[in-house]
Amino acid sequence: MTTTATPIPVTPTPAEPAATATATVRRPSRRRFSVGRAAAWTYIVIVLIVTIFPFYWILRTALSNNYALITDPASLVPTGFTLGAFQRVLGLATPEQAIAEGGSGASIEIGHFLLNSVIYATLSTVFIVFFSALAAYAFARLRWRGRELMFSLFLTALMVPGILTLLPNFVLVKELGLLNTFAGMILPTALFSAFNIFFLRQFMLGLSTETEEAALIDGAGRIRVFFRITLPMSSGPIITLSILGFITAWNDYFWPLLVTSDDSVQPLTLALAVFKQSSPQSAPDWAGLMAATLVAALPMLVLFIVFGKRIVNSIGFTGIK
Secondary structure (H helix, E strand, C coil), rough: CCCCCCCHHHHHHHHHHHHHHHHHHHHHHCCCCCCCCHHHHHHHHHHHHHHHHHHHHHHHHHCCCCHHHHHHCCCCCCCCCCHHHHHHHHHCCCCHHHHCCCCCCCCCCHHHHHHHHHHHHHHHHHHHHHHHHHHHHHHHHHHCHHHHHHHHHHHHHCCHHHHHHHHHHHHHHHHHHCCCCCCHHHHHHHHCCCHHHHHHHHHHHCCCCCHHHHHHHHCHHHHHHHHHHHHHHHHHHHHHHHHHHHHHHCCHHHHHHHHHCCCCCHHHHHHHHHHHCCCCCHHHHHCHHHHHHHHHHHHHHHHHHHHHHHHHHHCCCCCCC
16 A cells, blocks of 8 residues: 655745845946047047146146246146245245246235225125115015016126226216225126125025015015025025125225226236246246245135035025925
């Protein structure tokens, strides 16, 4: 008599499904090579090189000796490596040492001109942003006859090249007796900026009006509403415009050149011309000029590194709904 064994069903343990799931996980596959992706990366690398190389060339020139630059101007590394250019900029080198390295021997009070640049850029930024915010609030919240027509006229200022306003502004500053003063450098552009007004108006139009209307019902005036509610809610674009305005004023050269001739108020951008003076032994002090340019650009570089993310984020802002 033959007996047949009946198979007994086995219930899988809880660990088996997990092991099976783990075994079935696939490794992420690598992206396949494509001509389009290669072209995109090639373009990005080229743009980075074109953008960064001028800064490297400035640094390379600043670390070179002027006499060595003449003998090997195409070298990609500093020729006759020296920190003498930075010593000349910071006033740590004597005229004899400066001339020995191809400098003009002229001295520059870097601290004084840096202070002038800080005063000019700070006051210019504060005035421009403040009055632009006032105008933007008037266009966004106040109802008055001719508002849209006036705003259209403001926008036309965006199409006027800035070079066309230099001569009228210079004549105005001269007639007011403001040449060689900080007021003469700041006032022509302190009360009006078409881009700032447009930028802030568009943001304020997207802000909720419920909080402002509640404050007005409680008896607050327009000025109080502006300073207590609207300005704090617009802090993002205001900070962005302040940073961009400060950088623009810091790098300004032509307008201060027109209205100032006294070292007491000239910004650092004009002081850089000291290093273009030729010495009896050599060509212009290009190493000193590049070193001074780096010193002048360093505060802006730090400012952009600290607030760069805020600037980028604020460009694509949306109003609070």
